[in-house]
Amino acid sequence: MKKQTDIPRLRRDLLAWYDRSGRTLPWRIRPEDREKGALPDPYKVWLSEIMLQQTTVPHATPYWRKFLSEFPTIDDLARADQDKVLAMWAGLGYYARARNLHKCARVIASEFRGKFPQSEKELLKLPGIGPYTAATMAAICFDEPTNIVDGNVERVISRMFRVHTPLPNAKSELRNLAGTIADPGRPGDYGQALMDLGATICTPKSPKCEICPWSFECQAFRHQDQANYPVKVKKVRPVKYGAVFALINDNQILMRKRPEKGLLGGMFELPGSPWTAKSPDNPLEFAPATRNWEKCAGQVKHVFTHFELRLDVYRAQGDAKLNGIWAALDKLSDYAVPTLTKKAIMAALNE
Ligand code: SF4
Incomplete structure (x- = not known):
């Protein structure tokens, strides 16, 4: 870092900008409300932070409201059935988060009497709470001066200091730089301010530098x-x-449950082939029954973090005598059905 970086001014200007222009979010206590005595609720903050990993605020917010209305306290969430939690999570993706969310709620309810531990170190020991979430919760909820670094913060810091090392290798360098500026006086507000700066001003495309409080440095x-x-x-x-098979009997469709561990663990899907580097030579060998299978037009495409999946969808009429899980098509929301499977069902029904 250049010697002349004016850290006190960076802190002061960022917090002044946050006080004026920071986002109002339903789980957030704004500085003016904090002054009146309002305190952040760790349960609400935690729920939002887990949902916001890999998800945008507008997409996550309705889920956050739905979860809070169904499970007003962490004890309510801990008591819930896992299938119900997964079904409510459907559409948010990265389902391991939902399983860990539920696991964490159970640990908090059974071992911590429904209250989150109050330090970054202790929070890190909980299921599904990684370094970013632990640092964020500790700063926002318990005023611990931690170093909060998410994708938004990485972008701001890499531009501030023109960090040439490519991501992901640059992560520790960016974290160290961010740590040198972090404000120990108002750690929660500072972290939220920096995230807001990245989300609203220092955006990936067309950053609004002319109104950025940090443009001077x-x-x-x-x-x-x-x-x-x-x-x-x-x-x-x-x-x-891969190939999947939509066997339809009146208003029902044959589903199966994925293994609890691994990608989309515990979710419901259409029966089908394994996912491999080339299309299966004889996809019908993976069909759940011998039928007159009709191949639907086009392929269903879905992007996971580490690969893209292309599925051929086959459909046929079935009968409910076949063993398996027959889900009512108008009650699919009762099941934890990932977006990928919803797309495949839509493709089969639109034929
Ligand atoms: S918005 Fe512009 S001035 Fe502000 S940190 Fe980003 S690139 Fe720099």
């Missing part, structure tokens, strides 16, 4: 090469292929 702004940061290693996502 920002090196990328000075060089007018903001778009070059953060530097990233280009990833090529491999493609996998």
Whole structure:
């Protein structure tokens, strides 16, 4: 870092901007409300942080409201059936988060009498709480001066200091730089301010530098090469292929449950082939029964973090005598059905 970086001014200007222009979010206590004595609720903050991993605020907010209305306290969530939690999570993706959310609620209810531990170190020991969530909760809920670094913060810091190391290798360098600026006086507000700056001003495309409280120190702004940061290693996502089978009997469809562990663990899906680097030579060998299978037009595509999946969808009429889980098509929301499977069902029904 350059010696002349004016850290006190960076802290002061960012917090002043946050006090004026930070986002109002349903789980957040704004500085003016805090002054009146309002305190953040760790359960609500935790729920929001888990949902916001890999998900945008507008997409996660209705889920957050739905969860709170169904499970007003962490004890209510702990008592819930896992299938119900997964069904309510359907559409948010990354279902391991939902399973860990439920596991964590059970640990908090049984071992901590329904109250979250109050330090980053202790929070880190809980299921599904990683370094980012632990640091965020400790700062926001318990005023611990932690170093909160998410994707938004990485972008801001990489531009501020023109960090040339590509992500993900740059992570520790960015974390160290962020840590040197973090404000120990108002840790929660500072962390939220920096995340807001990344989410609303220092956006991936077209950052609004002219109204940014940090433009006076920002090196990328000075060089007018903001778009070059953060530097990233280009990833090529491999493609996998498979086939699924929609066996329909009146208003019902044959489903199966995936193994509890692994990708989409415990979720419901259509029976089908394994997902492999090339399309199965004889997909019908994976069909749940011998039928007159009709191949639907096009392929269902779905992008996971580490690969893209392309599925051929086959449909046929069945009869409910066949063993398996027959789900009513108008009650699919009672089941934990991932988006991928919803797309395949839509493809089968639209034929
Ligand atoms: S000046 Fe521009 S590039 Fe730099 S931190 Fe602010 S918004 Fe981001």
